[in-house]
Each structure stands twice: as C-alpha cells, then as structure tokens.
Amino acid sequence: MQPAEPRHRTTARPTTGPVLAVDQGTSGTKALVICPERGVIGSGAAPVRPRYLSGGLVEVDPAALLASVLDAGRQALAAAGEPVAAVGLANQGETVLAWDPVTGHPLTDALVWQDRRAETVCADLASHAGLLRELTGLPLDPYFAAPKMAWIRRHLTREGTVTTSDVWLIHQLTGAFVTDAATAGRTQLLDLDRVEWSPKALDLFGLSDERLPQVVDADTTVGTTTAFGAEIPLTGLLVDQQAALLAQRVTEPSTAKCTYGTGAFLLAQTGTRPRRGTGGLVSCVAWRLRGRTSYCLDGQVYTAASAVRWLSDLNVIGGPEDLDPVGATVADTGGVTFVPALAGLAAPWWRGDLRGSLTGLGLDTTAGHLVRALCEGIAAQVVELAAAAAADLGGPLTVLRVDGGLTRSALLMQTQADLLQRPIEVSALPDVTALGVGAAARLGLDPGLTVEQAVPVWEPAAVYEPRITADEAAERLAGFRSAVAALPAPTPPTTSHH
Template sequence: MTGPVLAVDQGTSGTKALVVCPERGVIGTGFAEVRPRSLPGGRAEVDPAQLYDSVVEAGTRALAEAREPVMALGLANQGETVLAWDPATGRPLTDALVWHDRRASSVCAELADDADELRHLTGLPLDPYFAAPKMAWIRRHLTAEGVVTTSDAWLGHRLTGAFVTDAATAGRTQLLDLDRAEWSVRALELYALSGERLPEVVGNAGFVGTTTAFGPEIPLTGLVVDQQAALLAQRITEPGGAKCTYGTGAFLLAHTGDTPRRGDSGLVSCVAWQLGGDTSYCLDGQVYTAASAVRWLTDLGVIKGAADLDAVGGAVPDSGGVTFVPALAGLAAPWWRGDLRGSLTGLGLDTGPGHLVRALCEGLAAQVVELAEAAAVDLGSPLDVLRVDGGLTRSALLMQTQADLLQRPVEVSALPDATALGAGALARVGAQPGLEVVDALPDWKPAAVYEPRVSADEAGERLAGFRRAVATLLQGVRG
C-alpha cells in the first residue's frame, strides 16, 4: 500500500501540516497559530484546546489543498510540554506548561542530591525544562486528579482514544530508563510519581489507532518528538552527523548509534527513535531563545521582523564591540543555568540597530558552537559538517556567522519543514511493514552551503569575547 500521508508538526507557536506524496513531494500544506502566554517568573503556558484545535485546523487545511485521500497520519510534538487531563473524557484539568516554563525549579532544588543518579538513569540533567519536574509540580500545586503527561499523549488520546507515548518523547521526561527504554521505577519514586498511570511507551512507527478528526478515517502510525523528527528528515541516521534546528529555540542533535553516550560535556543523552524494537540514541543540546530572541528585538522596535536581520545587520561591518548573550529564558546546555538572564554589553553612543542585530546573530551562533564542541568531546571526534533547518536559516547573515564561528561548513536544508517530513516518514514506515526508514525519507540536498570566511584565529577571538560575557553571568556579576 502506497500513497500520500498527512504529517502534522504541533509546535510551540503553531502547527504545520503537510500532505506528502512519495512521488510528488508536498501536495498540501496547512498552518494554524498557537499563542502561548509568557508570565512573570519564567512561566509559560498555553490553553490545551489551542493545541488540539490547531492540529485539526492545520491538518484539515492541508487535506483540502491536497484533495487526495491519505493512508496514514504522523504526529510530531513539542517534547516537554505537560498537562493534567481526565482520561475518561479527554478534558484538560490544567493549562499546559510549555517546555521552557521554569516554575518547577523548586522541585529540582529539592532533588539536588539525587541529580547524579537521575542523570545516569535517564541521560538528562536535573532541570525544569524536562517533563518530570513539571509533572511533579502540577501534582503538588494544581491537581491530583486524572493523569499528567506530555502533550503528545493527550493529543493522541483525543485523536484515537489510545493512551501511548513514543520512546523518543518518553526520553524527554526524565522518567525513562535510558538503557532499557522503559519507565524507570526509581526515577518515578524520586519524583513521588510512583502511583501515576503513565502512557504505554511504543515505537515511533506502528499502528496506534484511527482518527476521524479530519473527516475520513485515518490510521495514526507515526509518533515522534520534534527535534528527533528533524534529525531523521536530515538523513542523519548514523553516528558522526549533527543537525541544528533554528525555531523558537535552537536545538542541536548528534546521532550516537545504538548506544547512549553519557558524557560530561553538559549535553543530554536521549532516544533518537525506536524502530522494529531497535533503539537509536542521540546527544541533544539546547539554546532556549532563537526566534524568540529575534521577536524580542522586534518588539523593541529594533527590526520589523526576522526578514530584516540581513538588511539591518548588513548595514554595518561588525557588531561594533557589542556582545549579546541572548539568554532571555536562561542558559541551557552545556551550562544548565535557567536562572540566569541575558546580557548586552559594549554599548556606546555610536551603537545602532545593525550592531544589535549582528551581536544577536553572534550570540546565537556562539551558543550553537558550544553545543557542537561539546558533542565532539562526547563523540570523541569533531563534527564534519552541520546540517541546519528552521525559519531562521533564511538569514544569510546568521548562517554565515554560524559557519564562521563553527569553522565548519553549514548546510542549509532545502526542506523547510523537516520536523513534519520526519513525522511523515515514520507514518509511512508504520503503515508499510517492511519499508526501511531511509527509503521513506525525502531526498536530501542543501539549498545553500555556507563555508567559513574568517580565519580560525578571528573565530577564536570572537568566541572568546562571548565566553567572557557568559563567565561574567555565571559569576553573578552584573555590568
């Protein structure tokens, strides 16, 4: 059985849906906006109804444009966004705590003595970014009713009635035994979640259930967390390669094969995907604010939007001595200091919008370099090339800055919606037993390749300035 599939990427600020045909590529698209609320104290939440409605709206639009039946549905999710809900009715009992919400810091503080054990068990550092602290916080402060899960389990239940989560998403909770890819009794005990009813952990490709939410009956056969979906779509299926997705945040993933790598560089070790009972693993590093930092500059009136980055930043030759650490929601890997705020230093009366734009691009690119270098340490060899995707890859200024500071080629994906395409490939594999995942993936070729244009010495000097600014933040010094 062959034919188009519906691939849905439920993201932080919106849901993108594609109808993907194996011969003709994308034949239908749909988008629906989601509006999370940013609240004082680093809190971020969203009405769960918005998440579900956006899935249905985007999927329905894509199907209407394609005007062809689809044989399967693939669903990608945000990863660490959490809510409580009633499994009998599907009704949400709380708002959804978005992945970058920091309110569970108090839970993590209480578990500080258990941080090393949790990291060894699950591959994840103790941080409110992950799902388990948010789940525990909801149980302590909001409700003891129903079930508390990541958003994918709720969406899957609303769509099909099933109560499952895929191995890659479960690996983002800090409740999954990393080596065995099943729930960890000990981690649940540490988080005081031992009595919870948790979704069944399933592979990333296989029949989950059938939905009529989009009109016709469609089997749900692919489930995956967003960044792993993009890793797959970028055809990084063997150790040695890495990708970075520039979305609301920036996320670098490096494939490590069939063995989890528990390095000490500050990166996360987690499940890449599980297919046919075989588990692949990856290293994962995060920059909490990428496109959201660009939106911040936009809200200040420095630029009119991301499309202005190149024009405004290109009006000046460099950052004019300005250094920007865009830790507007804290520093993630490899520092794991979500309590820190960003810094903007080196300002003068001659500082203009172009300098601020260039400083932002340098700050984002420098954080990605830190992730790439940490991955190289854990892998034991440097990355050959970095494949990139996401909306901010449209900025030639940011991509050139990335290549310059990384001192490696940066290959920009020609696939603008890599996450959805990865979910679609898994849906196809789940619907066609015996199909190899590499045969379900779209052909990969770069839309552009950025080579370094500066010397290693100059790149080193620019990175050193950024690292000094980070060190100042870490030391608690305010300039």
C-alpha cells in the same frame, strides 16, 4: 542565499498513498500531505499563542493545541484534494498537562517546555541529580517534563493523569494512551538503557502512583481517527527535534543537525548505544523504529527566534526578515556582545537562573550592531554545543545540517559557519519536522519499507563556508565566553503577602 525549490523526493517504492504529517509546535502547528512520488501536495498552518508570564512562566490552553492540529490538518487535506492512507503526529516534547482520562478534558493549562516554575522541584531533588542523569541521560532541570509533572501534582491537582502533551493529543484523536520512545526520553522518567519507565526516577519525583502511557515505537499503528474526515490510522509518532534529525538523514554517528526555531537545537547521532555526555549535553533516544533504538546527544539554546521576536517587540527591527538588511548596515558588532539568555542558558551550562546581557554599548551603537551581536550570540552558543558533542564523540562533527525559519538569514548562517569553522549545509526542505514524522508514518503503514526508503533525499539549498580565520573565530568566541562568565547571579525575588 535563498533556499532552492524543495523537491521532497524519497528513494521509496510507492506505498498505499499519501500521508498527512502534523507538526504540533510551540508557536503553531504545520501539516503536510506527503506523496512518495509527487512530494508535498498540500499544506496547512495554524498559530498557537503561548502566554509568557512574569517569573519565567509559559503556558498555553490545551484546547488551542488540539484546535491547531485539527485546523492545520484539515487545511492540508483540503489543499491536497485527495484522501490519505495514514497520519503522523510530531510534538513539542516537554510540554505537560493534567487531564481526565475518562472524559479527555484538560484539568490544567499546559506548561510549555520553556516554563521555569518547577525550579523548586529540582532544588528539592538536587542531591539526586547525578543518579537521575545516570538513569535517564538528562540533567535535573525544569526544562524536562518530570519536574513540571511533579509541580502540577504538588500545586494544581491530584486528579486525573499528568502527561506530555502528545499523549493527550493522541488520546483526543484515537482514544489510545501511548507515547513514542523518543518523547518518553524527554520526561526524565525513562530508563535510557532499557527504554522503559524507571521505577526509581518515578519514585524520586513522587510520581510512582501515576498511570503512565505505553511506550511504543515511532512507526506503530496506535489507533484510527475521524478528526480529519474519513477514518484513517495514526501510524507515526515522534518528538519534534528527533523528527527533524530523521528527515535530514542524520543517521550515522558524528553527523549532526541544528534546528533554528523558537530555540536552537543541536542533535548529534551516536548510534545504537547511549553515550552519556560529560560536556553538558543530554543523552537521549533519537527514535525507536522497526524495534531498534537509535540514540543521540542533544544540546539546546533556549532563545533563538524568540530572541529575534524580543528585538522586534522593542521595535529595533520589524521581524526576522530584517536581520539581513539591518545587519548589512554595519561591518561588525562594533564591540557589542549580546548573550541572549533571555530564558536562561541551557546546555552546556544548565543555568536557567541566569538572564541575558548586552555589553559594549556606546552612543555610536546602532540597530545593525545589535542585530549582528544577536546573530553572534546565537551562533556562539551553537558552537559550544558542537564542541561538547565533539568531545563526547571523541572527534569533530563531520556534518552539520541546519533547518528552521532562521536559516533564511544569510547573516546568521554565515556567522555560524565563521564561528564553527566548518561548512553549514542548509536544508532545502522546509518543515523538516513534519517530513520526519511523515516518514515514520509511512514506515508504520508499510512494514516492507526500509528507513532509507522512507526518508527524503538530502539536498542542501545552500552551503556556507567559513570566511574568517580560526584565530579570529577563537577570539570572538573568547569574547562571548567572557560575557557569559560575567553574567551576575540573580537576586532572589522579594516575597509579598496577599
């Protein structure tokens, strides 16, 4: 099934004009010019190329992040051919760098959210993991920003300020020193209940002396920028997954969305109170809009499209467009089980030290079997996240809406519906992260607008219904769980002296 032509309609009354919505992501930046009446009237994109190094290190040149924002934004404005009233910026969340607040110059490369080098920081704080989780809603893991910030301070520089990438980008655009509440909630430094920086968490990470950005609502005018031409206000800020949650109208408790990008990210709405997860999910801020905080449960699969790229790099397939045709050459996985833990396992296991496995291989194993096993491995991890969310919420998820590049694979989406045993609603709206932060920007621009009016109308492009029995789904999931349980503990690296 191919997505229908997106319409991007909102229920809004007109505001003062289109907005520019910029989504600065891991592998690139997308920008849309969104008009409340006509939908998307211009778009642009610019690639970003992180460096994947041995030992789980992932870093990127901060200048490349900024250049991609400017390039994509200017492309979108040129395509639209008309001025915009405001700009919104979505960000990667847990990517961090040190920089000089006077000159704005980066002092380090940016450590990307996938980077694992802060495992030593987490090991040192292991005895405080329970306290940190209670304070911040987050488990102690190098995925989050604070361990990376502490690592930079220990190993790279004590100079300047160390922040998430959005703070630096906002400063480059406007001179402001702010972050939104949802992005702050990804640091492990935010008191989840009070939505303020936690002195205790800062102390534990050795960051008490840091200059911290002001935590603002997602719909806040933080300054103006001339980076895209004429002076325009920056009125919307939101972390990427929460922006996608907003764009898909996942605003009621027990509804959820999953984005299939570099990783796969399932977020379930919990309402106006944080719900501390017991099943391995993260409890965090969904957004703070109009002065009101909404919360969500969040689970991550570290490698989704990045696992597809890994298969492509091995020349098993040409790219994600080959998933369906190659997968269609066989009827099933042929007994192959793929645990695509190529950057470790995130929720609900939180074992970043583990690596992936391929089992059940035979001389008759083909590329089609590997593709189907990969789709099953990604989908099975999402099922584990949905099950953990249902346990924390006290009932099954009522809706799962999905978006992201990999939703174009009918094989992956059907596999997801089969293993989850629930319908999967595929978004008709590409680039939902940009649409979400565009909605936040419009709310920041027009105080009279309601959230309901600002968010796009939800219209699924396709709905995948389960085609297998619950017993068969349970059997396939049991096989995947057995393969996870059999993953060997990693061997410690041998030390070398240079």
